[in-house]
Amino acid sequence: MTGERSADCSIWERDSRLSLGIMTDLLTPNIADITSDGVSLSGDLTGEELGLTDTDVALRGTVAVGLDLRAVDRTICVTGVVEGTAIRQCVRCLKDFDDPVAFSVRVAYERETKPAPPTAKREAAHKKKEAPAVEPKPEPDDDLYYYAGDHLELAPMLREQLILVSPMHPLCREDCRGLCVRCGKDLNEGPCGCTEEPVGNPFQVLRRVKEQLREPADRQTGGGA
Ligand SMILES: [Zn+2]
Ligand SMILES: [Zn+2]
Numbered sequence: 001m002t003g004e005r006s007a008d009c010s011i012w013e014r015d016s017r018l019s020l021g022i023m024t025d026l027l028t029p030n031i032a033d034i035t036s037d038g039v040s041l042s043g044d045l046t047g048e049e050l051g052l053t054d055t056d057v058a059l060r061g062t063v064a065v066g067l068d069l070r071a072v073d074r075t076i077c078v079t080g081v082v083e084g085t086a087i088r089q090c091v092r093c094l095k096d097f098d099d100p101v102a103f104s105v106r107v108a109y110e111r112e113t114k115p116a117p118p119t120a121k122r123e124a125a126h127k128k129k130e131a132p133a134v135e136p137k138p139e140p141d142d143d144l145y146y147y148a149g150d151h152l153e154l155a156p157m158l159r160e161q162l163i164l165v166s167p168m169h170p171l172c173r174e175d176c177r178g179l180c181v182r183c184g185k186d187l188n189e190g191p192c193g194c195t196e197e198p199v200g201n202p203f204q205v206l207r208r209v210k211e212q213l214r215e216p217a218d219r220q221t222g223g224g225a
Contacts, residue, residue, distance in 0.1 A: 027158075028151045029069060031076070038070035041080075041154075050159045057162050060085040060098055065158065067105065076109040076152065082161065088170035092178030093186050103165045107157055112148040 026043040027050075033039055044062035052059065063084030070077050083102045090097055145157050177187035185192040 025151075026065070027155045028153060030151050031147065032150065034069045034071050034076055034152075036071050038068055040066070040068050042066040045158070050155050050162065052159050052162065056159065057166055058087040060087050063101070063162070067154070069152070074111055076147070078105060078107050078109065078152075078154070078157070080105045082158065086162075086166065088167070090172035090176055091169045092176045093172060093188055094179065095172055095186075097170075097172040099167075099170065101162070101165060103161065105158070105161055107143045107145055107161075109145045109147045109152055112146040 026041050026045070029039070029041060042065065044064050046062050047053075047057070047059040050063070061084070063082055065080065065082050067078055067080035081102065081104050084100075086099045086101050087096050088099045089095070147153065179185065180187055180192045180194055182194040183192050
């Protein structure tokens with residue numbers, strides 16, 4: 001029974017959680033503090049604290065993180081919300097713009113079944129945990145993370161969630177007109193001169209090519225030098 005991924009995070013009732021006033025570290029809560037009653041964590045975090053680089057997601061200021069953690073058997077269920085502002089570059093006009101970010105988190109942490117890394121050695125002796133039977137890993141799951149040692153590492157999870165909610169093709173606004181492909185003018189600021197010209201009507205291009213094939217004399221004059 002203990003080896004199954006039987007934890008059911010859906011049985012949570014928000015009002016039954018217990019709030020710990022003094023929470024140690026927002027991003028590395030101690031496993032021992034996370035009980036079946038649950039604990040709440042909240043705070044403002046910078047991109048740096050989350051391990052985000054500007055190539056991942058650039059943040060305007062900090063993100064507000066509020067998480068509830070609850071132990072269900074061997075699993076720790078983490079739910080909550082993340083809110084902040086990302087700075088993104090519009091794929092059409094290439095301008096940076098502020099993009100409000102708000103999403104909910106719902107993930108589970110399970111104890112890593114491999115031997116704990118060296119960081120686990122502090123305090124590990126005081127409570128001997130029954131080692132779970134070695135079993136094949138479940139398929140990689142976006143919502144499943146692993147912990148080892150005596151604390152959770154929330155930063156990598158939050159970083160990943162922030163990257164996951166980032167749009168592949170950010171737009172400063174749905175109807176962004178982008179840049180003129182000829183002169184590079186930002187068409188959101190008004191039309192440029194180029195837009196008046198007829199652009200590449202395929203039939204006109206074809207006709208021009210045919211005419212050139214009929215009169216190869218033009219080519220010869222240009223091909224000398
Ligand atoms: Zn744009
Ligand atoms: Zn133009």
